[in-house]
Amino acid sequence: MNKISLLKFGQINVNNMRLNLLELILQDIGEYLLLMKRVFAIPENKRYFRKQIVDEINSLCIDSLLIVSVISIFMGAVITIQTNLQVENPLLPSWTIGFVVRQSVVLEFAPTIISVFLAGKIGSRIASEIGTMKVTEQVDALETMGINSASHLIFPKIIGCSLINPLLIVISIFLGLFGGWCACEFLGTIPSSQYIEGIRSWFVLRDIFYALIKTFFFAFLMSSISGFWGYKTTGGALEVGKTSTQAVVNSSFLILLFDLILTQIFLG
Amino acid sequence: MVKIEHLYKFFNEKEVLHDISCEFEPGKTNLIIGQSGSGKTVLMKCLIGLYEAEKGRILYDHRDFIKMSKKEKKIIRQEMGVLFQGGALFDSMTVKENVMFPLIMLSDLNDAEKNDRVNFCLERVKLQDTHHFYPSQISGGMKKRVAIARSIALNPKYLFCDEPNSGLDPKTSLVIDELISEITHEYQITTIVNTHDMNSVMAIGETVSFIFEGKLWWKGNNENVLFTDNKELNEFVYASKFAQQLKAIK
Numbered sequence: 001m002n003k004i005s006l007l008k009f010g011q012i013n014v015n016n017m018r019l020n021l022l023e024l025i026l027q028d029i030g031e032y033l034l035l036m037k038r039v040f041a042i043p044e045n046k047r048y049f050r051k052q053i054v055d056e057i058n059s060l061c062i063d064s065l066l067i068v069s070v071i072s073i074f075m076g077a078v079i080t081i082q083t084n085l086q087v088e089n090p091l092l093p094s095w096t097i098g099f100v101v102r103q104s105v106v107l108e109f110a111p112t113i114i115s116v117f118l119a120g121k122i123g124s125r126i127a128s129e130i131g132t133m134k135v136t137e138q139v140d141a142l143e144t145m146g147i148n149s150a151s152h153l154i155f156p157k158i159i160g161c162s163l164i165n166p167l168l169i170v171i172s173i174f175l176g177l178f179g180g181w182c183a184c185e186f187l188g189t190i191p192s193s194q195y196i197e198g199i200r201s202w203f204v205l206r207d208i209f210y211a212l213i214k215t216f217f218f219a220f221l222m223s224s225i226s227g228f229w230g231y232k233t234t235g236g237a238l239e240v241g242k243t244s245t246q247a248v249v250n251s252s253f254l255i256l257l258f259d260l261i262l263t264q265i266f267l268g
Numbered sequence: 269m270v271k272i273e274h275l276y277k278f279f280n281e282k283e284v285l286h287d288i289s290c291e292f293e294p295g296k297t298n299l300i301i302g303q304s305g306s307g308k309t310v311l312m313k314c315l316i317g318l319y320e321a322e323k324g325r326i327l328y329d330h331r332d333f334i335k336m337s338k339k340e341k342k343i344i345r346q347e348m349g350v351l352f353q354g355g356a357l358f359d360s361m362t363v364k365e366n367v368m369f370p371l372i373m374l375s376d377l378n379d380a381e382k383n384d385r386v387n388f389c390l391e392r393v394k395l396q397d398t399h400h401f402y403p404s405q406i407s408g409g410m411k412k413r414v415a416i417a418r419s420i421a422l423n424p425k426y427l428f429c430d431e432p433n434s435g436l437d438p439k440t441s442l443v444i445d446e447l448i449s450e451i452t453h454e455y456q457i458t459t460i461v462n463t464h465d466m467n468s469v470m471a472i473g474e475t476v477s478f479i480f481e482g483k484l485w486w487k488g489n490n491e492n493v494l495f496t497d498n499k500e501l502n503e504f505v506y507a508s509k510f511a512q513q514l515k516a517i518k
Contacts, residue, residue, distance in 0.1 A: 044373050137356040144316050144428075145370050146345035 032228045038150040056160030060122050072172040076179025084189045094190040098198020105176035111211040112259050114172045115218035119251035123226035127247035130230025131240040154227035165219035166212045210266050222251040270458050275324030284310050286482045295456040297449050297472045302479035308462045346374050349419030351429040355411040357403040364399040367417045389417040409440035427459040445471045
């Protein structure tokens, strides 16, 4: 094979790979949309559905409260210290540190970083739970009873996450700002009165709404995508592991992508 | 009565079921036997609607299951009880909740009636003291019995059992077989059992259908399965050395 034909051979392969990848992505999107069509159905038993939502809120979100709180406090403290180190300009008043910390926590760190973290925790749990049910024929058992298994398993998780994740993010914002205050009070980063003045300056309520809307989108993405990957599982334990990894990777990627899109729409 | 007429099933272009026609009688335990990979699980999944057959008819008391709308299928599925190979009990629920589940989702009974029905079903499978256990806390045989209790909770007309004895010791297998047979006769259910366990065939096989390479190869009962001239069935029945020695003695 001469040099030119080798090059052509390589190009064909690369093009084929691109085509295959595109086909796979489009196939996944199609399957996801078809599954969502099944998911958003009227529940078989509304009383039981309400119980499922409460259970999901408890098992998916309330269980995350402690770790979200710890991360938020440390995150707030670290942002305060870092910002103080970077802004060593005598012309800038100390309270600007508080202002920068508040904007960072409210606009990005709490809604996005905590959501990416939750995509790992909640996403892997949803995908592995549904995946295991799929490979042990529990999903088939639901289907043979005449129950819409997709709706029964995924819909309460989506509602649970979408309702409670914004609340988790509000708590995260408060604790992030509290962490910053702790850094000022106990580590002497800046005077805490200056920090409080900073976090109260130029407060716009729209920023909170923006953070909550983002969180709502992210909660929907992480729960529905993880549910999709769980529901797609076939085979055995190995596949359950693979699909839960896929769920986390895809949810995290799409959270970051939608962060960019929503930021451009709301603030761009 | 469940009747299959000229059923075909393909996966991609591979034919898995070829022109299967047979009848399963009510009040009898109808066994489908065959080697692993012969197509018996696919046939059962077609019967319960987890797979869609490409050609043919499946009739539940003269109602064509394949041509039914989703709503009609949903109604007929509530007349089915299915016992899966591993039991398929819901891990997150206790034994009581597992049996209660179809009643909560699909029946109009009040709470007291549901409780009574759960107690009755669990007593029927001799598991009245296990209400609060989770599936992970009970043995394989008990799981199968809970799955039977769940499958009869809604008083099914048709009971499907996929390899009910897989993973069980011979003594527990016998208990499960007897339970399936008793329930079938007691409630006049059309029971279809997938198995490759010859002990089950001899114990409860009132009708026996042998599937070989996706085709219905032989049909009879537990009395004539041992004396057939069918070469493939003989190879299946007398596959073990022990069975071959018995045949030689006979």
